[in-house]
Amino acid sequence: MDLKQLTALVTVSDAGSVTKAARLLHVVQPAVSRYIRSLEEEFGVRLFERTRLGMTLTPEGEVLVERARRALVELERARAEIRSDRGQVQGVVTIGLLESTVDILAGPLLESVGRQYPGIDLRLLSAFSGHLQQWLDDGAVDMSLLYNLASTPSISVTPLLREPLWAVTPPDVALDEAVTWSQVTQQPLVLPVIGHGLRFLIDQALATASVDAMVACQTNSTLVQKRLVASGEAWSVLPAAGVVADIASGRLGGGPLTAPEISRTIVLGLQRGGRRPPAAEAVATEIVRVTRRLVEDGAWPTARVLGLTGMVSGRRVRPVKRLRTGTSAETS
Template sequence: MELKQLLALVTVGDTGSVTKAARLLHVVQPAVSRYIRALEDEVGVPLFERSRQGMTLTPAGEVLAERARRALLELDRARAEIRPDREHVRGIVTIGLLESTVELVAAPLVEALGRRHPGIDVRILSAFSGHLRQWLDDGAVDMSLLYNVNSTPSIAVTPLLREALWAIAPPDTELGREALTWDRVCENRLILPVAGHGLRTLVDEALGAAAAAPTIVCQTNSMPVQKRLVAVGTGWSVLPAAGVAEDVAAGRLRGGPIVDPAISRTIVLALPRAGRIPPAAEVSATEIVRVTHRLVEDGTWPTASVAQAG
């Protein structure tokens, strides 16, 4: 397999069109078609389904395209690391951020890395903890924020902070200074994460301990959907403080910590144990620790406290 063939495979798979791929790769269309046919001849199976609507990867094509993306990324990383630069660490770093932390963490992290390490090409992916853990195991991200995860033979974990989860209410809700109990929360219809989601597990455990019987009007795997439904008055929800801090401060939502029992999560930074950690990843990990701790210390991350290792 040649590099140009793998580039053609990935680009056609992403665009669904030989013509568009040829334009992006700055080659003529017949060349792209030739690269794809050569790959199919080599592996012995069709890699695309061809129709009037365009080119769609077959199951075999999906497998090969995913491996090709990783190989191309590793080549990009190698080029970045060996490019001469006497002053700065260089390289490509892909960082996984929990969807609930993006609003607080992404901007200061990218700013700090750009200021301290301008030679690093930063790439950020966001998702729920389960997806991020899979991406970390698969090598799709170099490091990731996860929660309630311990070190294992495959990943090394650094605890960053402990964060309370909040009850979130519509913006016109009158909330006093008293703490919110589960009985108070369950007086309202709830919008919760889908069953099996890590946050939903925490909520279900707390509901069981409080012997509360909620009315669940909607379950979703999207935090923006949860916030939107609460904002328009569909019901209340339970979400990490990091994911709603800006909304509460701006008056788009109301909310506060829950008691009897309180509910919280520990956010950690996870890196793979296998292989050499490139310098760019090492300094990026250090910057993540610095940024998250600063957000806690200056009060930007509500109800959070710096976690202690061990």
């Protein structure tokens, strides 16, 4: 087994065909076929099902592709670190972002890391908290934003902020300063699917308020939630970070929920143990700094910074002032 074989395996998996993979790798098609065939002979199993529609991974192939992808990423990181200039932090760092934080955090984080650490190859992946935690456990990301999670034997956690959930409405709906759950449940709702962490918080609030929701649709996509609300089909419930730009532009309406007020806690999770590259340490510290600055500047509305100081990878983070917000009944 060599790097060319592993690269061919991952590329065929991503491209779905040997022909496309050969084009991407700038090699002839028979060479790619030979790499795949030699791997199958070495492991004694079929890695792909060959069909008229292309190449589909077998269960054994899925296992090997996952490991091969991780090995290639680690080698790429090692290459960047070994070749780095003296005194310059370089390397590949992959971050998991909660889908609801992408609009508010991705741009400022990219700008800050790019300005201070131009040698870092930053990669951003977004998903819901459950998927991100699995990726972190599996090593697919170096660090991830998660919510309502305490430290575990495999993940160390740095609390970042707490923010309440908001009612999200079509743009022409006039709201009071605070919206009760009773008001929200008078409308059809588009909510996250059952089992999603945010849905757990919503269901808990509904039970506390002793009201039932008219669920018109369940989805695993924040974008779908917002589009259905914008079209006037339903209302929804989302963290403020996921809708602040839409509300400011007039695409959506919304406001903080009360009676009861429920909030989520966002933390930065990193894997425990093992050597943490300097690039990962630098990015982890920047995530804390940028997140707290967004809260301090009011760009992350209604959020409250958690902790006066924090430690990320042994580096002390500058404290920032707390913003005044209402009390919250955090659940975890």
